[in-house]
Amino acid sequence: MFLTENGVKIIDFGLACLARADPTVTQTQLTTPGMLVGSPNYMSPEHLLGHALTPASDLFAAGAIIFEMLSKRRAFTGRSVLEALHAIQYGQPPTLSGSPAIAAVDRVIHRALAKEPQERYPSADAMAQDLRATLLLEDSDVTPCARIMTRLIVLPFRVLRPDPETDFLAISLPDAITSSLSGLESLIVRSSLAAARFAGEAPDLKTLAVEADVDVVLTGTLLTSAGQLRVSTQLMETPSGALIWSKTSHVALRDIFQLQDDLVNRIVESLSLPLTAREHRRLKHDVPASPTAYEYYLRGNILYHDWGKMSVARDLYLRCVEEDPQYAPAWARLGRCHRLIAKWSGEPEEDLVRAKNALERALQLSPDLPVAHHLYAQLEADFGRAQEAMVRLLGRAGVGSNDPELFAGLTHVCRYCGLLEASRAAHEQARRLDPQIRTSVAHTHFMLGDYRNVLNTSSGGDSLYIHPLALSQLGRERESVELLRERLQEELALPLIRLNGISLLALLEGRLEDSVQEAEHYIRSSYRDPEGLYYFARQLAYLGKHARALAVLNEVAELGYVCYPTMARDPWLDPLRGNPEFTLKLRAAETAHREALQAFLAADGGRILGVPPA
Numbered sequence: 001m002f003l004t005e006n007g008v009k010i011i012d013f014g015l016a017c018l019a020r021a022d023p024t025v026t027q028t029q030l031t032t033p034g035m036l037v038g039s040p041n042y043m044s045p046e047h048l049l050g051h052a053l054t055p056a057s058d059l060f061a062a063g064a065i066i067f068e069m070l071s072k073r074r075a076f077t078g079r080s081v082l083e084a085l086h087a088i089q090y091g092q093p094p095t096l097s098g099s100p101a102i103a104a105v106d107r108v109i110h111r112a113l114a115k116e117p118q119e120r121y122p123s124a125d126a127m128a129q130d131l132r133a134t135l136l137l138e139d140s141d142v143t144p145c146a147r148i149m150t151r152l153i154v155l156p157f158r159v160l161r162p163d164p165e166t167d168f169l170a171i172s173l174p175d176a177i178t179s180s181l182s183g184l185e186s187l188i189v190r191s192s193l194a195a196a197r198f199a200g201e202a203p204d205l206k207t208l209a210v211e212a213d214v215d216v217v218l219t220g221t222l223l224t225s226a227g228q229l230r231v232s233t234q235l236m237e238t239p240s241g242a243l244i245w246s247k248t249s250h251v252a253l254r255d256i257f258q259l260q261d262d263l264v265n266r267i268v269e270s271l272s273l274p275l276t277a278r279e280h281r282r283l284k285h286d287v288p289a290s291p292t293a294y295e296y297y298l299r300g301n302i303l304y305h306d307w308g309k310m311s312v313a314r315d316l317y318l319r320c321v322e323e324d325p326q327y328a329p330a331w332a333r334l335g336r337c338h339r340l341i342a343k344w345s346g347e348p349e350e351d352l353v354r355a356k357n358a359l360e361r362a363l364q365l366s367p368d369l370p371v372a373h374h375l376y377a378q379l380e381a382d383f384g385r386a387q388e389a390m391v392r393l394l395g396r397a398g399v400g401s402n403d404p405e406l407f408a409g410l411t412h413v414c415r416y417c418g419l420l421e422a423s424r425a426a427h428e429q430a431r432r433l434d435p436q437i438r439t440s441v442a443h444t445h446f447m448l449g450d451y452r453n454v455l456n457t458s459s460g461g462d463s464l465y466i467h468p469l470a471l472s473q474l475g476r477e478r479e480s481v482e483l484l485r486e487r488l489q490e491e492l493a494l495p496l497i498r499l500n501g502i503s504l505l506a507l508l509e510g511r512l513e514d515s516v517q518e519a520e521h522y523i524r525s526s527y528r529d530p531e532g533l534y535y536f537a538r539q540l541a542y543l544g545k546h547a548r549a550l551a552v553l554n555e556v557a558e559l560g561y562v563c564y565p566t567m568a569r570d571p572w573l574d575p576l577r578g579n580p581e582f583t584l585k586l587r588a589a590e591t592a593h594r595e596a597l598q599a600f601l602a603a604d605g606g607r608i609l610g611v612p613p614a
Helices: 055-071 081-090 100-112 124-137 169-181 192-196 205-213 253-270 277-285 291-303 307-323 328-344 348-365 370-382 386-398 404-416 420-433 441-447 451-457 460-464 466-473 477-488 495-508 512-523 530-542 546-558 571-576 580-602 605-609
Strands: 002-004 007-009 150-154 187-189 216-225 228-237 243-251
Touching (some): 055 100, 081 205, 100 124, 100 420, 150 205, 169 253, 228 253, 253 277, 253 291, 291 328, 307 328, 328 370, 328 495, 386 605, 404 441, 420 441, 420 605, 441 451, 441 466, 460 477, 460 495, 466 495, 495 512, 495 530
Parallel strands (some): 150 187, 150 216
Antiparallel strands (some): 002 007, 216 228, 228 243
């Protein structure tokens, strides 16, 4: 590296070779076809695969160099060149933190290091512009120090000998440990859903390091004997397998919370995590008053993500809070159960009120409980208060939260406010912290008209509506019909989701009145989902039911769903353009969108999410 009048020049002599001493001898030496040429730690994935190189390949190398300059270590490492190349192809660099500017630069780095060239910056100028913007986030008198975030996953414990009385702890105890550690500013914790993918026998640590994108793993085994529970745990580095510590505990079931608390504290101490005073208080705050209450809580956690057993989980959480009315985590999860039961079955009005009361109780008992904030934000959106939820979550993100679930929540509420680029940026931040996290960004891409990215990001229940809908918008109706027919043949426990697919399939097959009829079944259901209603409003407009579409759009607005950017360009709403009533609705949506944008900027959302102030 040397300095010239035109700036800094970096020269790599990796391709130079020694000339023969005899000038009369001519040497012709070509590289082997397919041979890699370049510095391995900075080569892009497409370079490794022998694909065409573009300016995006250079931006990948620039991102790797900037990461190394800040962190004093390479972005992609391994014990050998082959391991480093594998990390480039499949791994992610650690997250950097330390200040608002460092977090902003880290977002730039991760975009530059995206695996697909089209997901990187479109040009070096665009990347440089974002880098220059980060300089405005730091006091010029203070030199920020980058810190690499430790990434942890707590795997389900293995049961050495089945026992129906204690087997539930294999999943619920690791889940409780994960929940306790989530939200710490100095640690990134993978979700229990991500950990469930690696349940079973002893994991392959190399595979785990890449696929879960973690540095440290907690594993454990359970064995019940003579009324005592033996829990053996190990904290190890990945992918090396270096043992940080191991511990074997013999406890009665009634003392299981004490074991959880001990394991959490030991993880914090062994990883030398710097905790704020608020974090110290939170780790000691949410303590169940009785072993019976905690057992109900852990048993409920087993069923927490099972749609078909949501009512059973709800009843277990109810028994927990009856036993211990002061245990905030149980109130939070109870609130989620009530909300989802309201959304897909049950008594919507009553269950939504129950959800609201439970989540507000959780926040009253534990104001810093991360899961309560995220779940309450979704409920606020249901009640037409997405803007308030957005401001509250931005406030938490602004103090340094590294909880991916928080940014997943912002993905949802920013879209409800019509701030689509902010929603997409929140998703990218969530994925930067946890590459496996699920967000609702597929709906954001749809509202942006980015149908190809809908196909890349939709999953689960999305395959019954938004995925085939995006296929149809791309002119791939045959694929859409085949997917819908396949999915509708499967047994689904959620009838409202099924209505989405049935109505869309009827439309694509030309059975227009059937499509309208199924749409009406959804619209007249007792649960009011503003985004779901918007999808059906556009569908009714496309089917020529203009008056009905306008009526549904009116309800969408009353429910606080600000979809102005989409309404202004949605092709399925074109039949309504020129209608005076639609024009008024569009202007009202624009006003609400402008108010949401002002609230976003006032909450420092542009800096927190790294999006331009417009």
